[in-house]
Amino acid sequence: MRPRIVLLLAGRELRAAVRTRWFVVGAVAFTLLALAVAGLGVAGTRVWGISALDRTSAAMLNLVLLFVPLLTLPLGAGSFAGELEDGTLPYLAAQPVTRTELFCGKLFGLQAATTLSLLLGFGAAAIWIGAHGAVESRAFLALVGGAAALGLVTTTLGVLLSVTARTRARSLAAAIGAWIALVFLCDFGVLALAAAQAFGPNALFSIALANPLQSAKTLCALAISERLEILGPAGIEAVRTFGRPLLAALLAGGLALWIAGGGAAAWFVFKRRHLA
Numbered sequence: 001m002r003p004r005i006v007l008l009l010a011g012r013e014l015r016a017a018v019r020t021r022w023f024v025v026g027a028v029a030f031t032l033l034a035l036a037v038a039g040l041g042v043a044g045t046r047v048w049g050i051s052a053l054d055r056t057s058a059a060m061l062n063l064v065l066l067f068v069p070l071l072t073l074p075l076g077a078g079s080f081a082g083e084l085e086d087g088t089l090p091y092l093a094a095q096p097v098t099r100t101e102l103f104c105g106k107l108f109g110l111q112a113a114t115t116l117s118l119l120l121g122f123g124a125a126a127i128w129i130g131a132h133g134a135v136e137s138r139a140f141l142a143l144v145g146g147a148a149a150l151g152l153v154t155t156t157l158g159v160l161l162s163v164t165a166r167t168r169a170r171s172l173a174a175a176i177g178a179w180i181a182l183v184f185l186c187d188f189g190v191l192a193l194a195a196a197q198a199f200g201p202n203a204l205f206s207i208a209l210a211n212p213l214q215s216a217k218t219l220c221a222l223a224i225s226e227r228l229e230i231l232g233p234a235g236i237e238a239v240r241t242f243g244r245p246l247l248a249a250l251l252a253g254g255l256a257l258w259i260a261g262g263g264a265a266a267w268f269v270f271k272r273r274h275l276a
Helices: 003-019 021-048 052-086 088-093 099-130 138-164 168-196 201-209 212-224 228-242 244-271
Strands: none
Touching (some): 003 021, 021 052, 052 088, 088 099, 138 168, 228 244
16 A cells, blocks of 8 residues: 555545535534533633633533534545445546555545544634633543544444445435434433343443443543543443543543444445446
């Protein structure tokens, strides 16, 4: 695999993604929402004397869990399937590039585009907060890192859906279904198991972490606050079992496995896909 070719293809994919309406609307919407949350955090500081960073980080964590998958899953899902429909992908594959170079270039370009959109939103929020007083940035940077990692995971999952479905409509429908499953259905399933008392806290924690959104949420929550109650009973039990540093490493490793596993599965399907 030639790195120069991969970078050229990634740059092409980044430029194409930035020009799409979904990217523009998503990036603008996330930036406006981030600014609104930052404004509420600053207002809370003036009225209640509570740290703007704490309030903003906690509120933006919920924003990240809802909005990031909604932005990245359809963007990844429309990439390969869309270019296969309009004939661009077969044309690129006919050039003197390998399937692996083409796949990696498109995947890296999409991941760069989603990371850029998130950095725009968080950057605007950081400027707004910084303009109203100096704040400690460790928790905020941890939140940015968790959001970027979640964006990489969901973009990769979107690409997997895109190479599996042969049409743009099917891949986008699958992306919306995946967003609903990750954001809502998985949480409801864990709550139902907890209510039924079918499993202990360790088992519930393991089931919850099978969802990358929960992994990112717990990882960010560990950095945002020292209070354990925000993690819930299963999270408290996990902290007591593993300790904060080891738990954070396990969560980060789980997200990395999602990226590597999803990318490998998508590459395996794409390498055997007939593009004509």
